[in-house]
Amino acid sequence: MINGGHVILYSRDAEADRAFFRDVLGYPHVDAGGGWLIFKTPPGELAVHPADGPPAHEFYLMCDDLAETMAELSERGVEFSEPPSDRGWGLLTSIELPGGGRLGLYEPRHPVAHSLPDGR
Incomplete structure (x- = not known):
């Protein structure tokens, strides 16, 4: 069945953003060919919010202590x-x-779902 999710960030400078995730954040990655890096992300969550306008998608990173992480x-x-x-x-x-x-x-500051056990 479904075994993961794939997030895509569109960028005006994909090489620079790939280097950021690789070198600054230190995310493990694979090279899908030709330097096209695909990164392992931290555990994730999915939320569905109502929209008044056209549907949109956003991606946020989460941390335990914002001041320390910043x-x-x-x-x-x-x-x-x-x-x-x-x-x-x-x-x-x-x-x-x-x-x-x-x-x-x-x-x-809300309950998080990314640590829940798998299952239905």
């Missing part, structure tokens, strides 16, 4: 799009990707 990433040269904000459900910021995109980073 400090560690800052030491590696990562820039943030915005200061942390408390959204009630968690503390949120955004990472500036080298290709010009943004990637959400948050410390959840």
Whole structure:
């Protein structure tokens, strides 16, 4: 049956963003050929939110301690799009990707599903 998910980030500079995930975040990866890297991501979750406009998709990284994670990433040269904000459900910021995109980073304050056992 289904054994995983595949997230795609579209980028204006895919090489720079691939280097970011490989070198800055240190994500393990495989080369699918010709330098086309596919990364192993941390455990994930899927949420479905209502939309007033056209359907859209977003990808966020999660952490246990936002301030600590931001400090560690800052030491590696990562820039943030915005200061942390408390959204009630968690503390949120955004990472500036080298290709010009943004990637959400948050410390959840809600129950998390990524550690639940498999099963139905």
